[in-house]
Amino acid sequence: MPNIIKNKQVCDDSWQVWRETDILPSSGGYIVPLTLWKAHKEELKSLGSIAVFLASDESPKALADDIAELDLIAVDFPKFADGRGFSYGRELREQLGYTGELRAIGDFIRDQLYFLNRCGFNSFALETSDLEESLASFNDFTESYQAGIDQRLPLFRRR
Amino acid sequence: MYTYDHFDRQIVSQRVAQFRDQTQRYLDGKITDEQFLPLRLQNGLYIQRLAPMMRIAVPYGTLSATQLRKLASISRKYDKGYAHISTRQNVQLNWPKLEEVPDILAELLEVEMHAVQTSGNCIRNTTADQFSGVAADEVEDARPYCEIIRQWSTFHPEFAFLPRKFKIAVCGSESDRVAIMMHDIGLQIVHDANGETAFKVFVGGGLGRTPVIGSLIHDKLEPKHLLTYLEAILRVYNQLGRRDNKFKARIKILVRAMGAETFKAEVEKEWAHIKDGDLSLSNEEIDRAKSFFVPPSYKTLPQQDLQALALESADFARWLQHNTHEHKVSGYRIVTLALKTVGVAPGDITAEQFEAVADLSERYGFGEIRSTHQQNLVLPDVQQTDLFALWKELVELEVASPTVGTLNDIICCPGGDFCSLANAKSIPIAEAIQRRFDDIDYVYDLGEIELNISGCMNACGHHHIGNIGILGVDKKGQEFYQVSLGGSQGLDASLGSILGPSFAQDEVPNIIEKVLETYVDLRQPEERFLDTFRRVGIDPFKERAYA
Numbered sequence: 001m002p003n004i005i006k007n008k009q010v011c012d013d014s015w016q017v018w019r020e021t022d023i024l025p026s027s028g029g030y031i032v033p034l035t036l037w038k039a040h041k042e043e044l045k046s047l048g049s050i051a052v053f054l055a056s057d058e059s060p061k062a063l064a065d066d067i068a069e070l071d072l073i074a075v076d077f078p079k080f081a082d083g084r085g086f087s088y089g090r091e092l093r094e095q096l097g098y099t100g101e102l103r104a105i106g107d108f109i110r111d112q113l114y115f116l117n118r119c120g121f122n123s124f125a126l127e128t129s130d131l132e133e134s135l136a137s138f139n140d141f142t143e144s145y146q147a148g149i150d151q152r153l154p155l156f157r158r159r
Numbered sequence: 160m161y162t163y164d165h166f167d168r169q170i171v172s173q174r175v176a177q178f179r180d181q182t183q184r185y186l187d188g189k190i191t192d193e194q195f196l197p198l199r200l201q202n203g204l205y206i207q208r209l210a211p212m213m214r215i216a217v218p219y220g221t222l223s224a225t226q227l228r229k230l231a232s233i234s235r236k237y238d239k240g241y242a243h244i245s246t247r248q249n250v251q252l253n254w255p256k257l258e259e260v261p262d263i264l265a266e267l268l269e270v271e272m273h274a275v276q277t278s279g280n281c282i283r284n285t286t287a288d289q290f291s292g293v294a295a296d297e298v299e300d301a302r303p304y305c306e307i308i309r310q311w312s313t314f315h316p317e318f319a320f321l322p323r324k325f326k327i328a329v330c331g332s333e334s335d336r337v338a339i340m341m342h343d344i345g346l347q348i349v350h351d352a353n354g355e356t357a358f359k360v361f362v363g364g365g366l367g368r369t370p371v372i373g374s375l376i377h378d379k380l381e382p383k384h385l386l387t388y389l390e391a392i393l394r395v396y397n398q399l400g401r402r403d404n405k406f407k408a409r410i411k412i413l414v415r416a417m418g419a420e421t422f423k424a425e426v427e428k429e430w431a432h433i434k435d436g437d438l439s440l441s442n443e444e445i446d447r448a449k450s451f452f453v454p455p456s457y458k459t460l461p462q463q464d465l466q467a468l469a470l471e472s473a474d475f476a477r478w479l480q481h482n483t484h485e486h487k488v489s490g491y492r493i494v495t496l497a498l499k500t501v502g503v504a505p506g507d508i509t510a511e512q513f514e515a516v517a518d519l520s521e522r523y524g525f526g527e528i529r530s531t532h533q534q535n536l537v538l539p540d541v542q543q544t545d546l547f548a549l550w551k552e553l554v555e556l557e558v559a560s561p562t563v564g565t566l567n568d569i570i571c572c573p574g575g576d577f578c579s580l581a582n583a584k585s586i587p588i589a590e591a592i593q594r595r596f597d598d599i600d601y602v603y604d605l606g607e608i609e610l611n612i613s614g615c616m617n618a619c620g621h622h623h624i625g626n627i628g629i630l631g632v633d634k635k636g637q638e639f640y641q642v643s644l645g646g647s648q649g650l651d652a653s654l655g656s657i658l659g660p661s662f663a664q665d666e667v668p669n670i671i672e673k674v675l676e677t678y679v680d681l682r683q684p685e686e687r688f689l690d691t692f693r694r695v696g697i698d699p700f701k702e703r704a705y706a
Contacts, residue, residue, distance in 0.1 A: 059398065081197055081280070083320025087397045090317055095432050109194050111181060118316035140177045143166055145310040153437050154386075155310070156444040159166055 003131055005113075005124040006101070008138050010131045015051060015072065017105055017125075031074045031105070034058050037066070045069065053105060056084045060092045067098050075121070077106035089119035093149050110134040114141060118148035160221055160527065161306050161451040163271045170314070171273050178202045179261035186258065201281055201319065203274030204260055205579075212577065213252045213260060214277035215267060217530050219287035219305040219329075220248035224517040224526040229270040231513035237263050242513070244498060244506040246570060246619055247326070248286055248530040249277055253577055275313055280321045282312035282393070286328045288336045289531040292452060293493055293539045295485040299348045299356055301331035303448035304385065307440065311386050318393050322400035323408035325393070326365075337532065340364045340373045340652040341624060343410045344392060347650075349379075356382055362392060362422070363414030366618035370654045371411040374419035376426065383440045390438060391430035395422070455525040455540060460490025463543040471547050477599070478550055478561040483541075492543050494523075496536040496558040497568065501593045504586045505571040506534030515556050523549050532621075533570055535563065566608045566675075567593050570621055574614030574631065575638070581614035583631025583638035588612055588667055595668040596675075605675060608688045609647070624648045626689045627674065628655040629667065640667050644674065644700055645692040656697050659705055670704050677703045 004013040018030035024040055025032065028048025037044060037052045044050045051072035054060060063073065073092060075085040085104065092098040103123035104116050110128060114137055128134055147154045163171070178198070185195045199206075203214040215230070222230075230250055234242045237259050243251040255263060267273055276283055285308045287301040288294060308327060312318070318325075328342040339345025345361035358380040364373025380388055396410045399417075414422045469476035484493040496516065498506050508516075520528045520538055523545050529537035536558070541549055553559035562568050569592065572578065574585030589612055596602055611625030615632075622628030628643040640662050643655030662670050677700045682691045692700075 056402075080194065081320050082402055083280075083318070084398055084402075086317045086320065087394050090394075109190075111190075111194070111198055112320075115314075115316040115319055136180075141170060141173045141314065143169055144316070145170070145313055146315050147437055148316050155166060156307075156447070157437060157441070159164065 002125075004103075005126055005131055005135065007122055008117075008135060010135070013125075015103075017053065017074070031072065031103070034062060038062070041066075041069075051103075054085075054088060056082050060088045060096060060098075063092075064096055067092075067096055067100075070100065072101040072103060072123075073098060074103040074105045074125075077104060077108040080107050080109045080112065086115060086119045089116065089121050090149065093120035110137050111140075113137040114139075118144065118146075118150055120149040160223055161218070161302075161448075167271070168268075171268050171271075171275070174202075174273065174275060174314070175261060175264045175268055178264060182257065182261055197279050197320070199260075200279035201276055202260070202264065203277035204255075204257070205278060206257075210254045211257050211260070212573075213255045213263065213274060214245065215250045215252070215272060215274050216277045216284045217249050217272075218309050219285060219291065219302055220289050220530045220532075221291075221302065222528045222530060223270075224520045224528070226270045226272055227513045227517035227520070227528060229266065229272070231510040231517070233263055233266055234513070235510045241507055241509045243504065243573065244508060244530050244534045244536065246532050246534060246572065246621055247277075247284055248289070248532055249284060250530070251573075253573075278324075280323050280325075281319050282315065282321075282325045282327065285309055285312065286326070286337050286342075286532065288330055288332055289529040289537050290336065290484065290493055290539070291331055291529075292454070293486050293488070293491075294332050294336075295487045296333040297331055297487060298333060298350055299331045300449075300452055301329040301348060302452045303445065304346070304348070304382070305329050306448050306451065307385065307444070308389065311389070315393075318397060321393075321397055322402045323405065323410075325396070325410065327389075335649045335652075338621070338624060338648040338652070340650070341366055341370075341621070341648065342373065344389065345373050346385075351379065358382070358385065360388065360392075363411040363419070364652075365409050365411040366621060366623050367409065368406060368616040368618075369409075369411065370618070370623040371415060372652050372654065373411075374414060374422075376419060376423040382445055383442075384434060385440055387433045387436065387438050388426070388430055390433060391426045394429050395425045399425070454488070455527075457488045457491065457540070458542070460488075460542060460544075462489045465543070468543065468546060474554075474561070475547060475550050477603070478553075478559055479546065481561045481565065481603075482559070482563045483546065486540070488540075490543055492541050492546060494538045494541045494546070494549065494553075495531070495563045496538065496553060496556075497560040497563055498535050498558060499560055499562060499568055499593070500557050501597070502590060504573070504576075505569050505589055508536070512556060512558065515552075516558070519549065519552060533563075533568060535568075561599070562602065564607050564609075565602050566596055566605055566610055566627075567602055568609075569593065570609070570611040570625065572613050572619035574612075574620075578614060578619075580617055581631060582616075582633040583614050583640065584664075585612045585614040585620060585629075585631055588629060588631075588640065588664065591664075591668050592671055595672065605678070606687055610671075611646075621648075622646070623654045624652060625655065626692070627671065632661055634661065638664055640664065642667075642670055642674070642704075644697060645689065647689050653693075658697065659701055673703045673706075674700050
């Protein structure tokens with residue numbers, strides 16, 4: 001069972017990413033593409049626990065009506081320098097009111113954990129040999145100027 | 160000036176520690192080159208042709224004497240004893256060692272400086288008029304708002320990996336000295352009929368390979384909405400800006416593709432979610448920012464008769480006319496120090512000059528210095544009765560070339576001598592032009608002319624908005640130069656028109672001479688180069704240049 005970082009701790013995790021866009025998985029426990037979910041909602045729900053990932057060009061607005069039905073939402077980073085997912089995280093939390101597990105998957109790096117966490121991600125399928133060591137990056141900063149999901153007030157309202 | 164409190168100090172100090180750790184992990188092989196790239200860029204570090212280049216932030220071009228002395232000592236200790244003022248008012252070191260960069264950052268922190276977001280695909284250093292707070296034509300000081308924007312944009316968690324770099328400029332005067340129309344976002348401070356402050360918001364301007372003049376998308380934004388509106392613009396851009404082609408990734412391309420009206424509608428939709436929320440600026444925060452920029456303790460002085468002062472000497476008179484500007488306070492004058500000595504790269508400054516300017520700023524002012532996007536320095540608060548004494552010291556220091564605003568006040572990027580992106584050298588072109596036009600009376604007769612040189616399409620030398628622009632291009636492995644005419648910055652900004660096929664390096668001074676002769680032949684009394692060009696068009700220039 002692979003390890004991930006969840007709520008700033010390393011833990012076991014059984015979710016798997018399903019990247020096929022026209023074939024359904026045969027059981028629950030998969031994080032499936034948005035298009036597959038949109039086309040086969042009822043069948044996917046009947047499989048048990050189900051999660052959806054957004055590709056970097058898929059706005060979270062597409063999930064506005066589905067949020068209550070999902071056990072987990074993931075955002076896929078095709079390249080770590082593609083920062084769209086940071087906005088998607090905030091939109092899911094702040095505009096769509098999503099409170100469940102929000103996971104970063106794909107090609108992001110340890111040095112982005114602090115910002116990702118501030119944008120509402122609380123789970124990280126980080127590809128590295130040393131997850132424990134990576135946890136240090138959550139503490140790159142202990143204070144920040146901006147509001148975020150972890151701190152709702154910008155610094156100027158607190159200083 | 161803005162001074163750090165414990166929050167600012169802690170944030171920048173943690174940044175230094177973060178980059179020290181990242182650099183160590185990179186040197187240990189735990190971070191790949193590709194992963195390290197944006198991390199180092201966002202700390203101002205480029206890997207260039209000859210060595211790393213490090214860009215130190217000078218927020219809105221304001222420096223203290225203490226900071227100048229630190230820059231002098233850093234350039235001596237970690238570099239070759241000189242530095243460079245960039246066209247974004249920043250300071251660049253040309254020869255630092257990668258392993259020593261964390262130490263440089265730690266030293267900068269001692270004087271409340273950093274290199275945060277001076278490069279990379281993030282929100283860059285916000286620029287302002289170099290005469291902010293002292294300009295006679297000022298509507299309102301831009302610096303408090305620049306500082307508010309600096310804090311909001313520093314380590315913004317959502318906008319550190321944008322499609323491309325993002326530049327914001329704020330203009331607080333009637334004449335625009337910061338080229339707001341050429342920025343991703345340009346803000347112009349205006350006062351409405353009731354004297355209330357508001358911002359005109361221009362978006363999608365830019366230079367580079369696709370020069371575009373910004374579009375007005377809000378004509379009266381209240382200050383309390385400043386950050387929510389900026390955040391809405393950035394959020395739209397971060398999600399919709401192109402990422403498939405770095406040459407089409409700037410916001411100007413998005414605004415043009417969508418149309419300014421549609422883009423504005425998207426921004427308004429996003430804005431509706433956050434407008435009047437916690438990010439709205441409180442009066443207390445605006446007042447707090449303003450409290451750092453209250454006018455220094457000026458003396459009550461009578462206005463001097465500058466014509467009478469000028470009688471001291473002919474050289475002084477020339478300098479007085481060209482290198483000083485009107486101050487908003489009676490009895491004071493703004494002085495520009497020209498970093499345009501022939502034979503030295505435009506904008507270069509030695510450690511000794513830094514220290515001397517620091518001393519001068521204390522003796523002839525309140526210990527404050529400005530850097531300009533024309534790559535000069537400014538002493539903002541000089542008493543008029545001190546001007547002659549100051550001038551003599553500036554002459555000694557070789558920063559009194561009386562050419563500010565003339566043909567010889569060339570804006571020039573580092574070019575192929577230093578920069579790995581460049582197609583061609585730019586510094587030798589600047590030098591050749593300065594040498595050709597060394598007759599100061601001829602240069603004065605030509606009047607106000609901006610000549611800008613870039614070594615490649617990236618346009619760091621702002622060639623598109625030079626009255627005369629020169630762009631280095633690569634033609635089958637040879638360095639050639641394309642000339643454009645009629646560009647201008649300011650509120651009536653325009654982009655230059657290309658004269659025609661490009662020229663070899665040694666032809667450039669001849670061509671510039673022909674262009675200037677054409678102007679002299681065709682101008683009407685008192686007509687500036689730009690106005691003559693706008694009146695007669697490019698054809699007469701073309702005919703002469705290619706005859």
